[in-house]
Amino acid sequence: MPSATTDRYMKVDFYRHNLDDACIASLVGATKQIFISTGPKTQEFEAAFAVYLGVPHAVGTMSCTHSLYLAWRALKVGVGDEVIVPAMTFVATIEALMLTGAAPVFTDVDLRSGILDPAAVEEKITPRTKAICPVHLYGTMAPMDRFRAIADKHALLLVEDSAHCVEGRGPGFAPGALSDAAAFSFYATKNITCGEGGAVATRHAEVAHKLKLLRNHGINRTAIERFNDKVSGYDVEESGFKSNMYDLQAALLIPQLAKIDVNYARRAAIVQSYNDAFKDAGLILPYVPPGHKSALHLYTVRLPDEQKRDKFMVALTAQGVGCTVNYRPLSSLTFFHTQLGMRDEDYPHATAIGATTVSLPLYPNLTDDEVAYVIDSVRKTARNVL
Numbered sequence: 543m544p545s546a547t548t549d550r551y552m553k554v555d556f557y558r559h560n561l562d563d564a565c566i567a568s569l570v571g572a573t574k575q576i577f578i579s580t581g582p583k584t585q586e587f588e589a590a591f592a593v594y595l596g597v598p599h600a601v602g603t604m605s606c607t608h609s610l611y612l613a614w615r616a617l618k619v620g621v622g623d624e625v626i627v628p629a630m631t632f633v634a635t636i637e638a639l640m641l642t643g644a645a646p647v648f649t650d651v652d653l654r655s656g657i658l659d660p661a662a663v664e665e666k667i668t669p670r671t672k673a674i675c676p677v678h679l680y681g682t683m684a685p686m687d688r689f690r691a692i693a694d695k696h697a698l699l700l701v702e703d704s705a706h707c708v709e710g711r712g713p714g715f716a717p718g719a720l721s722d723a724a725a726f727s728f729y730a731t732k733n734i735t736c737g738e739g740g741a742v743a744t745r746h747a748e749v750a751h752k753l754k755l756l757r758n759h760g761i762n763r764t765a766i767e768r769f770n771d772k773v774s775g776y777d778v779e780e781s782g783f784k785s786n787m788y789d790l791q792a793a794l795l796i797p798q799l800a801k802i803d804v805n806y807a808r809r810a811a812i813v814q815s816y817n818d819a820f821k822d823a824g825l826i827l828p829y830v831p832p833g834h835k836s837a838l839h840l841y842t843v844r845l846p847d848e849q850k851r852d853k854f855m856v857a858l859t860a861q862g863v864g865c866t867v868n869y870r871p872l873s874s875l876t877f878f879h880t881q882l883g884m885r886d887e888d889y890p891h892a893t894a895i896g897a898t899t900v901s902l903p904l905y906p907n908l909t910d911d912e913v914a915y916v917i918d919s920v921r922k923t924a925r926n927v928l
């Protein structure tokens with residue numbers, strides 16, 4: 543288990559994973575099966591994940607990037623289609639879409655939550671619009687009920703980027719419940735992780751079927767089906783990709799899903815301590831709309847301007863507290879302004895968030911002493927910088 547305090551530079555790492563003995567035992571057990579690729583463990587995880595979300599189907603993949611790409615392909619979004627996406631997200635949301643040939647239509651976000659703004663989305667709809675892709679930023683769900691109404695009104699598809707949001711819920715809805723597909727990440731820093739991994743949840747049996755085909759080269763009989771049926775033949779129904787979750791990933795995820803509420807409770811306690819300690823520190827604290835349960839993936843605070851934010855980060859880092867920016871706005875990144883013509887001034891809220899935001903350590907195995915150290919350092923630094 544990596545240590546926060548040995549000979550490392552950071553006193554409190556920005557992130558440390560939480561793979562425990564149960565995960566390691568499960569992984570070792572999986573290595574002793576015949577199937578180490580997609581087999582019974584993947585099926586077990588998919589079934590448990592679907593139950594956890596309360597959505598009928600979950601399909602395991604290599605990553606959220608793969609999940610998003612497969613979801614667009616399964617829904618036949620591609621060349622000639624426009625998809626409305628937020629200007630504040632991680633680059634993967636856009637890359638996966640562009641790989642299909644569809645055009646991203648960047649749209650500004652709500653200033654308090656950083657989440658795609660339904661009113662701004664309606665203004666971007668054209669006859670070529672095929673879909674909307676809300677991102678559940680930091681773990682708080684987008685207003686999916688409002689996006690559902692917009693999608694119904696204009697006959698659009700809805701795909702959720704739920705990379706940050708396994709445990710998050712809106713008032714009466716979970717990721718995957720109101721959309722055509724929701725894509726999840728099990729990357730190294732996510733709330734449940736297998737290093738790299740992902741899944742798609744969907745209400746639609748035909749989309750789940752298509753995803754399973756597409757994640758395996760378009761092959762219509764999986765290796766385990768061929769093994770069980772003692773038949774070696776298969777057909778390729780369409781051009782797919784290689785994106786399948788495999789059993790070693792699933793073996794790491796299954797025990798984490800079983801204790802997801804315990805780890806959530808620990809993060810919630812840390813968030814409560816941070817919120818209490820920072821309420822008079824002059825920082826803008828994370829916003830969770832009424833009626834929502836955030837997945838509490840990232841704890842992001844905002845400072846008044848970019849100069850103060852940068853000073854704050856330098857000072858915190860010097861005290862050994864890991865921190866990072868989630869995210870620099872897409873319009874500030876070279877590819878997006880030189881190749882796609884994005885301009886900061888067209889996305890004032892995303893630009894303002896990107897210039898002022900900083901994420902602090904938040905993970906279940908932060909010790910009480912580390913939480914206290916983060917709190918002291920943040921309060922002291924805020925006093926000096928503000």
Ligand SMILES: Cc1ncc(COP(=O)(O)O)c(C=O)c1O
Nearest residue numbers: 605606607632634635705727729
């Ligand atoms: C919002 C968002 N979407 C998509 C991804 C891509 O996830 P993955 O690394 O599993 O492909 C990430 C990764 O951090 C993300 O933050």
